[in-house]
Amino acid sequence: MNRKFLLAGFIILQPLTVEASWQERLLLSPSKVKGMQSVEQGQSASSPNPLNPRVITLDFGREISTVSSLDVSMEDEGVPSSVTEEFETVLEWLQDPPLDLSESDNLQISWKKDIDLNDNEPPEPRLTYAKLSNQDQDIELIVSEGKNNAVLLFKDEMLIDSFQPPIMDAQLTSRFGIRRHPVYGGARRHNGIDLAAPLGTPIMATAPGRVAFIGRRSGYGLVIEIEHDADTISRYTHLSRSASGLAVGDTINSGDILGEVGTSGVTTGPNLHYETRVNDRPVDPLTEGKRILSGTIYQQQNYQEVLYEARERFQSIIGTSTDPSLAALSE
Structure with missing residues (x-):
């Protein structure tokens, strides 16, 4: 199976896009690129300067077509087990009865992962967005970023449920x-x-x-x-x-x-x-x-904005860049 790993790191400065020779897409700020270059000059990623802690948050995305079961397809495409478990648990919270995941034809899913350049153990990767599509309906799930981590469930663009879980990874x-x-x-x-x-x-x-x-x-x-x-x-x-x-x-x-x-x-x-x-x-x-x-988590009038932002972010994770200014970084 021809597999691609899709990787993105988002920052405040204008992001830059790299398509590397191993077909890995990476979004980094100029400051992050500079940090990566310093590693290449002799400061290995496993033992950087302990006085300069650096953590990079990366966004991963996959587009998956279900072959057998969705669980197997997600594993085959390299989705971390913690993200798969969180995805299924959240659907249990929000769907009664739970969805039959084997009936879905296509899945878009994204998650975040922290990379600690000082080799401290990072937290587990965390789910941010998922879209299940088949011929009957589109189900979209958003874990809001920021303090509250509220979970929103959409069916055909309509908000049908929301929840603030007491624990996200459970x-x-x-x-x-x-x-x-x-x-x-x-x-x-x-x-x-x-x-x-x-x-x-x-x-x-x-x-x-x-x-x-x-x-x-x-x-x-x-x-x-x-x-x-x-x-x-x-x-x-x-x-x-x-x-x-x-x-x-x-x-x-x-x-x-x-x-x-x-x-x-x-x-x-x-x-x-x-x-x-x-x-x-x-x-x-x-x-x-x-x-x-x-009802205290999100008001109905701003839910569509949240949905559209999540979609746009997913597309930016998996999108292809043609920016020639970074060609040298992939050589």
């Missing part, structure tokens, strides 16, 4: 409703959702509000509760610790860091148990709870 391991308890056994009501993630993963507020409670509660372990409008709270449990300086009464914005994933309380491993409650009645965080809280 596996949905248990849904709301009756389930067999993983510790005590037997069928019990599960009042929230469980998101498995590594110990210490940041946990974000899913909507604006006020810190109503920080403390320990029985099997929940360390708990933070955020009070929202209309007698609604969001509850975050099993934390290892709360964010430094966070206190009851603090005003919280969507996407603010509340604490870190832990194993406090009754758990089988590091995870976040997340609830939404209305008048102390637990509601499904992925349906009713999400509808109540998500």
Whole structure:
């Protein structure tokens, strides 16, 4: 299979485009090009000057035609497993029932990856945009850049769902409703959702509000509760610790860091148990709870602008440049 890796790094200065001899496209600023040249002059990428830390954020994109299953096609095209898992998890959050990914004919997908030139371990690559297309419909998914990482879902250009996940890189391991308890056994009501993630993963507020409670509660372990409008709270449990300086009464914005994933309380491993409650009645965080809280993330009038910007950015990642001024860099 003839494969191309599509690579782009975006910066504030006017970007430059390189089509290298190994068919890799790279967008770098003049300052980043200068930095890369200094590596070639003897300062290896694995051991640069520790007094000059440098991190480059790169954008990758793929256009994939499904041959068998979408999972296999994404793996064949070099999409990182963490991006594939995040993509599927987000679709689970936003689609009820989830999409059958094997039925989609084409996929456009992009993600970001940080490269630390001082050889520090970077975070996992992170999903930014995806478009699933077949003869019936176009489904587009955007993870907004910036502080809140809100997720938007479009169907044929219409915004049909949005959500601020409490954790971006997590596996949905248990849904709301009756389930067999993983510790005590037997069928019990599960009042929230469980998101498995590594110990210490940041946990974000899913909507604006006020810190109503920080403390320990029985099997929940360390708990933070955020009070929202209309007698609604969001509850975050099993934390290892709360964010430094966070206190009851603090005003919280969507996407603010509340604490870190832990194993406090009754758990089988590091995870976040997340609830939404209305008048102390637990509601499904992925349906009713999400509808109540998500209205504060994006207003309907600006959603199309967000969609068009995401499309344009994807096209700039995979686009071909004919700028002759950088021809020497690919020789």
